[in-house]
Amino acid sequence: MWQQLKDLFRQETVFCVSFVLAVASAFVVHPDAGYLAYPDYRTLALLFCLMIIVAGFQSLGVFRMLGQSLLARAGSLRGLSLVLVLLCFFCSMVITNDVTLITFVPFTLLVFRMIGKEDRVLTLVVLETLAANLGSMATPIGNPQNLYLFSVSGLTAGQFAGAVLPYAGLSLLLLLGALLVQKNQPLDSLPAEDLPVRKDLSRRMTPYLVLLALCLLVVFRVLPYQLALVCVIAVIALVNRKLFLRVDYFLLFTFLFFFIFIGNLKRVPGLNSLLLSLVQGHELAAGILASQVISNVPAAILLSGFTRNFSTLITAVNLGGLGTLIASLASLIAFKFYAAQYPTQKGAFLKEFTLWNAGMLAVLTAAAWVLV
Secondary structure, X not given: OHHHHHHHHHHOHHHHHHHHHHHHHHHHOOOOHHHHHOOOHHHHHHHHHHHHHHHHHHHOOHHHHHHHHHHOOOOEHHHHHHHHHHHHXXXXXXXXXXXXXXXXXXXXXXXXXXXXXXXXXXXXXXXXXXXXXXXXXXXXXXXXXXXXXXHHHOOOHHHHHHHHHHHHHHHHHHHHHHHHOOOOOXXXXXXXXXXXXXXXXXXXXXXXXXXXXXXXXXXXXXXXXXXXXXXXXXXXXXXXXXXXXXXOHHHHHHHHHHHHHHHHHOOOHHHHHHHHHHHOOOHHHHHXXXXXXXXXXXXXHHHHOOOOOHHHHHHHXXXXXXXXXXXXXXXXXXXXHHHHHOHHHHHHHHHHHHHHHHHHHHHHHHHHHHHO
């Protein structure tokens, strides 16, 4: 049993921390009817719906087929790298940064092994990780912190865009510059990965496309989340009920436990006043620094309870996903995939990852100090 608990803590550290914090805070503020007002049920419902819809697309091999189709057009090593990084940047806007890395990092490792360019893959995986984290900031559904903050803040689409698009645009330019200075080599041929071809792919995709459109209407406050939740559960139960097992329930409960912890903190008068004074007016620094230690999703949930300047907070926690390996939990996904293939190069990965992240964070933070 102790070994199982150790394994759980190692694999789901943030979830375990959130659980401990929620339980500890319950000894200070005893459970009562007020607890029911803590969670943002809209965010939880949307997270569940989007995760299961993306799992549906993955089950059809949609993203891998897209990647293979685009890679077939790459005529050089630089072109191949550009395609892979841009795939991560733009796909993360819709399917989230973690799903993007789960999809394309193993694909990248496979392709570079097949073409005999494994010496170039470390830098590329680091740039893909940056691209997924930075591209995901551009939309409300690109990552969990955006979905949550856009839901609770009441910001318009225009206000949200103003908080993230300047940095997403600058990030894209920086990534392109980093790729263009890489040494280029011609590719004689790019081996194709065998993927099952579904003749009825369009028909199979239709339910998921409809559900995705429904969720987007909820994100932009056109439809109530309850309607989308009922529709998603009903359709998935009919189309592929195995997808219910592919939802990241640890992430959902992590959100729930943080809601409880923060709700309890706000009911402790002295502590509430202290946190308000520390966060208000310092949202950019607080968001970036907190993300380096506890990652940007918990930082967003925590700090949102002590400020109304959501525009700056959205900027902060998105930029805060750069820096340390745990600043964005999606980065851990890339590290785990790379370390599994090249266990002797963990140190090299961490060194290169930190250098690229620190440089990108410094540039974007400097831009934020000017623009915010």
